[in-house]
Amino acid sequence: MDNLLMEIIERNRNLVRNGKVADYIPALGKANPEDIGVCVADLEGNIYKAGKYNKKFTIQSISKVIGLMLALIDNGQDRVFEKVGYEGTDEPFNTLYKLDLPHVFKPANPMINSGAIITTSLVKGNGEEKFERILALIRKIADNPSIDYNHEVYMSEKSTGHKNRAMGYMMKSMGLINGDVESILDCYFKQCSIEVDAVDLSKIGAFIANNCKGLDAYGKIDREKLTSILVGIMSTCGMYNFSSRYAVEVGIPSKSGVGGGIMGVVKSKMGIGVYGPALDENGNSSVGYGIMKDLSRELKLNLF
Amino acid sequence: MDNLLMEIIERNRNLVRNGKVADYIPALGKANPEDIGVCVADLEGNIYKAGKYNKKFTIQSISKVIGLMLALIDNGQDRVFEKVGYEGTDEPFNTLYKLDLPHVFKPANPMINSGAIITTSLVKGNGEEKFERILALIRKIADNPSIDYNHEVYMSEKSTGHKNRAMGYMMKSMGLINGDVESILDCYFKQCSIEVDAVDLSKIGAFIANNCKGLDAYGKIDREKLTSILVGIMSTCGMYNFSSRYAVEVGIPSKSGVGGGIMGVVKSKMGIGVYGPALDENGNSSVGYGIMKDLSRELKLNLF
Amino acid sequence: MDNLLMEIIERNRNLVRNGKVADYIPALGKANPEDIGVCVADLEGNIYKAGKYNKKFTIQSISKVIGLMLALIDNGQDRVFEKVGYEGTDEPFNTLYKLDLPHVFKPANPMINSGAIITTSLVKGNGEEKFERILALIRKIADNPSIDYNHEVYMSEKSTGHKNRAMGYMMKSMGLINGDVESILDCYFKQCSIEVDAVDLSKIGAFIANNCKGLDAYGKIDREKLTSILVGIMSTCGMYNFSSRYAVEVGIPSKSGVGGGIMGVVKSKMGIGVYGPALDENGNSSVGYGIMKDLSRELKLNLF
Amino acid sequence: MDNLLMEIIERNRNLVRNGKVADYIPALGKANPEDIGVCVADLEGNIYKAGKYNKKFTIQSISKVIGLMLALIDNGQDRVFEKVGYEGTDEPFNTLYKLDLPHVFKPANPMINSGAIITTSLVKGNGEEKFERILALIRKIADNPSIDYNHEVYMSEKSTGHKNRAMGYMMKSMGLINGDVESILDCYFKQCSIEVDAVDLSKIGAFIANNCKGLDAYGKIDREKLTSILVGIMSTCGMYNFSSRYAVEVGIPSKSGVGGGIMGVVKSKMGIGVYGPALDENGNSSVGYGIMKDLSRELKLNLF
Structure with a gap:
């Protein structure tokens, strides 16, 4: 093999x-x-x-699977999918425009950025705790306690991630996000930077x-x-x-x-x-x- | 059972x-x-x-599977998917608008109406022959030579199918459809009316x-x-x-x-x-x- | 001067x-x-x-002004603008996609193609009569009875105007157009071909x-x-x-x-x-x- | 009178x-x-x-006229309209989606929110200075030195203006905005709150x-x-x-x-x-x- x-x-x-x-x-x-x-x-x-x-x-983006997993564990299927859809999409991962069309009420699915920001927002925990729980879950299911995030990548994502920020505030204005957008994005940028x-x-x-x-x-x-x-x-x-x-x-x-x-x-x-x-x-x-x-x-x- | x-x-x-x-x-x-x-x-x-x-x-719409099958048999994978995509979509079956966005060059997939009209257009045969080949394929794979279409449903679809007609002409204007739009739609309406x-x-x-x-x-x-x-x-x-x-x-x-x-x-x-x-x-x-x-x-x- | x-x-x-x-x-x-x-x-x-x-x-497209004029004369302001808007648009003259968005119920204005097809449809007259009335109005207001349409241009517009045809059928499916789409487009292509x-x-x-x-x-x-x-x-x-x-x-x-x-x-x-x-x-x-x-x-x- | x-x-x-x-x-x-x-x-x-x-x-939104005026005074017509269009739109004042369509490179015009955020960003001045220059211009042209902003309205706009924030970050990601988005929005919320x-x-x-x-x-x-x-x-x-x-x-x-x-x-x-x-x-x-x-x-x- x-x-x-x-x-x-x-x-x-x-x-x-x-x-x-x-x-x-x-x-x-x-x-x-x-x-x-x-x-x-x-x-x-x-x-x-x-x-x-x-x-x-x-x-x-592979962290989106972990984010979804923990959001489901913390909230159950129904509460997660109130705020994000189960629909495939013919748009790229960083698409935003549909959220502003009047017949659209949530991101298409949890594998595009907007949907993944939703699942991150649904993971329980305040401030750092949210990320720590995601990290702990990855360590557990990969059976590797040494997994951690790359600080340089995280800082770069954070300083350039304006389109993700736009999505976050858009979804805040739609009532899909509770809590502080910057702090949720901070967790999202960190989870994406896990090595x-x-x-x-x-x-x-x-x-x-x-x-x-x-x-x-x-x-x-x-x-x-x-x-x-x-x-x-x-x-x-x-x-x-x-x-x-x-x-x-x-x-x-x-x-x-x-x-x-x-x-x-x-x-x-x-x-x-x-x-x-x-x-x-x-x-x-x-x-x-x-x-x-x-x-x-x-x-x-x-x-x- | x-x-x-x-x-x-x-x-x-x-x-x-x-x-x-x-x-x-x-x-x-x-x-x-x-x-x-x-x-x-x-x-x-x-x-x-x-x-x-x-x-x-x-x-x-289940006929869309047969239409795709015959289009693939007649043209091969590459030539079919030049004109229709392999992308899931978060839009309904009769969506049209994306075809008019400048970054979109073909229907998302062969299971929405626009994509299915493309596969019908790719089935070989002139006039009635196109439909007859679809009908023959269904009869064969269902092992039921008595299958036929419902004339009343066909006539009704034909007389009310203006949105499908809009899709057909839109794709004609995009260069995705060869041949006469009305005649392709006629075949499409018939295939949908198969009982x-x-x-x-x-x-x-x-x-x-x-x-x-x-x-x-x-x-x-x-x-x-x-x-x-x-x-x-x-x-x-x-x-x-x-x-x-x-x-x-x-x-x-x-x-x-x-x-x-x-x-x-x-x-x-x-x-x-x-x-x-x-x-x-x-x-x-x-x-x-x-x-x-x-x-x-x-x-x-x-x-x- | x-x-x-x-x-x-x-x-x-x-x-x-x-x-x-x-x-x-x-x-x-x-x-x-x-x-x-x-x-x-x-x-x-x-x-x-x-x-x-x-x-x-x-x-x-300058004929769109005449088409609007005659539609207004024939129907009055309210009935015309039930079926076409008074909104400027940042889209080109042949835009179609918005008509398929769920919050849009009519073309933005009578100066884009879709809106002009509506006003042509609202001009009174059956078959040739519709166009003859438009031609008569242009002759009158230009004070030039020799004005006529160019048959070659008309035939070319008619044989290539698939996107206009798509708009026509789309609006038919939206309930905005009464009467036969091809016959209305025929009049539209002729009015555009007036010399x-x-x-x-x-x-x-x-x-x-x-x-x-x-x-x-x-x-x-x-x-x-x-x-x-x-x-x-x-x-x-x-x-x-x-x-x-x-x-x-x-x-x-x-x-x-x-x-x-x-x-x-x-x-x-x-x-x-x-x-x-x-x-x-x-x-x-x-x-x-x-x-x-x-x-x-x-x-x-x-x-x- | x-x-x-x-x-x-x-x-x-x-x-x-x-x-x-x-x-x-x-x-x-x-x-x-x-x-x-x-x-x-x-x-x-x-x-x-x-x-x-x-x-x-x-x-x-009437402040958008003043914002445009000062942006033009500070930058000239060409530099302003590099970043915002002169196009009417059939979308509401707070529309965002077009900015995410691949053929759109700037807001339609300076009278919708996204376009006005651009003109505010182009007004010269750091931090508070930007707003002070807008306020000074309004006082001058209204010939009323007592004009000021309403602090309560400003604070409310700031705390609820998430869709404007989404636009700001979207345009930042498009390269249309230099400088800090929050600080530009702060000025924008203040200018809207002028009494x-x-x-x-x-x-x-x-x-x-x-x-x-x-x-x-x-x-x-x-x-x-x-x-x-x-x-x-x-x-x-x-x-x-x-x-x-x-x-x-x-x-x-x-x-x-x-x-x-x-x-x-x-x-x-x-x-x-x-x-x-x-x-x-x-x-x-x-x-x-x-x-x-x-x-x-x-x-x-x-x-x-």
Whole structure:
């Protein structure tokens, strides 16, 4: 298996050329597009890995899955989806305009930025506590207590994230956000700046694939339902407006981030973590997409 | 199994009250909301059924799956998706406005009306031939040579379908449609007026679930790929802008129509046909949704 | 005065380079961008002219003023503006998308295509009669019985006008249009193809500037009101989404057409007709705009 | 004249019933809808007034004219209109969505909130200085050194103005705003909270009607041009998306505010100030509109 992973990496390495490292903040622009890693974690606890699987990168939008998970744990499905929809969208991750159309009352889904700001706002906790709870949950489900956020990335996101700020205040004006917008965004920028590697992602994926087992400390949870929500939403919205094409070509519920990561969930089987910082025009890792496509075919993981 | 199906029907009968029979044309308004049927066809050829499984209704948007199938057979994936996207959308089935935004070059996906008009336009054949080929394909995959269209419904759709006409001419002006718009719409209105029952739908679903086996007469086809496209698109776009929520709650790739039908595909296992003409606010059968939810839970069919 | 007009033409001749002759249909593309004409008609019946003032060109969107005039005569202000708004817009003349937004119930104003199709639909008359009444009104107010439409341009507009067709069917589906869409569009394409010269435009402008005097044959009309509507709408919407800038720089209520004409109305003083077929990016005559600016300054006509 | 004004007030008093006092902040909701005042200031220095002409109210959006004036004085026409358009709009004053459409690069015009935030950002001065310069200009052109802002209204606007904040950050992300968004909004909220009466408004109107004479202290200014810009923009955009209808019915370039004021400019003749806090559905004073209509007819002021 490790050999297969290495082979798949090499087969897709040339896709680096189809992408470009995110550079809207300097800290991201420093990533090396040739750093490619992959890790598969099955539900028996086996870990298969290849390439730069232990290269750290920021989790970025993949944190939206964790934010949604904790918002659901803290509030339940109904209260979360009062404020954010379950609708795929043909708009990019940072779309704002629909929130200002009179027939729209909430963000389309929790995987676009506006929707993720909502789920962050719904995570319980005041000030720092909100972020600490998100960090604690990631550490737990990745089984890695050393996970932390990158202060430089966080500070850069915070100082340039004006469009996210616009979304935050727009949703405040719509009555969707309680509490202080700046403080919620602060948490959001921090959660996006959490550093992980491909191994961490694969373990988070495996945790979800295993029906979110191991959350006893969080009280009574309908784990089946929690998992269906997370995986169903990842499947239809996880790869931004490329989600539907990705469903066709890969067929593994996944979530990507502009840090270059992709996390895949194969229910009852495995979690997958991929890293490749060059991004295609949809903001997904270009190499990562190729690797997921090959993994899906080689291991017959396509759901569709 | 037949008992289970009957029980599920009865359990969901009260959902009739949450819906309303489509009445934009008189022929549809005559449907009896209490006529509820369900049929499951497995890949061994067994048929399980309950209720008004042999009640005829118009296939409406479920024909979009057949239109896409034939467009793919006739043109291949690349040429079809030059003119229509693979993107889920948070807009309703009859949305038009995005086609007039300067950054949008094609309909979001083949399951909304505009996208389906594109796939109809791509089906090979002049004049009547286009429709005859669609009808022949449905008859074949449903294994029912008696399937035909309802002339009254067709004439009504044709005389009131001005918004579809607007879409057609808009896409003509965008260079997405070759040929005569009225003649393409004529075919589209006819394909929507094809009459089926729940048994037909379950067999069409089973055909797709069986990797579209049996298309030899159509030449060399990558059946795996064809199936992934159909099922992937149904999963992310098949229930209109309710698709993502439906993925969470049901997790069976499905397509609905305003005639009251829902067709489900459980890959390598079975096809499902449900009928219940009362529609919820998303245009999906209200009872049908409840039945699909129960079937998914009882038979453990949720992919997510 | 004739000398001043000639001088102003020469001063602005180089603006030809800032524009491009419309070429969406071949007949328009044949126009010579160096053909520039201007004519001023005062209310005493004096005519001042220079350049190619008797060069014929199609009236195009300037006909929207006549269409509005006749719709108002036939229906009154209230019934016309039930179906079209009085709102300036920051969208181009052929915008469609807003009609599909749920909070929009009618076209923004009668100077964009969708709004003009509405006013054409409101002109009384069956089949050919509708167009004949529009033509008769133009002949009367331009005091030129030889005015007619260009059959080649009409046929070209008709065969390529798919976006206008999309608007027509969209508005039919919204309940804004009674009668047959194709027949209304036929009239619209014909009215746009009417041929005039700068002298004709100046006389139409003078007619309006003179409070629409001379419509006795049309029955009892509140001429003050009719004039205020026409001039107020021209002032705020007549130059497409350039109207507000034009108000600042020129300050003469005007209407332009892609045939290269601009008609100006200086109330109680004069009408102005300008011709220059090279169009700027807003679809207005580039030379015509320069000439109007100079005329406004030299003759102190700026209202603002 | 004073009698005519009183008569016009009484004639329109019943229009109070067609409107509603703005109540998005408590301080505005306290206004008495029966307090109606009007004042006309001609260019010879005569002042005619009637009703509650000395009732103080907040200037609100009428301050956008002053903000535009000072931005033009400080930067010139070209630099201002690089960042804000000259386009009328069919959207309400607080519209945001277009800024997020890919073909839109700046707010439509300086009379909607987003555009006014731009002009405020362009007024020279750091921190408090920006506002002090706006206040000084209003005091000067209204010839009333006692004008000041209402601290309670300012604090309320500041604490509830989240949609304006969203616009500010959106435009920051578009590169349209230099400097700190919160500090610019602070100035914007203060300028909207400036208290005036109908007399002040009439004098500001008369100042503009008199070609902005008296700005020598501000350096060399093309006063003709400055005036054309202000009046041209008021004429096409000053009454929000009602501007075009208002042009037809009143024909006096005007600007309204949700405080209940309307300021009219009759070039080379007079300024008009009207107060009536009940607002119609477009956010314009319902009584004020009626009064302006009657004034226009009685004094023959309609430009169109």
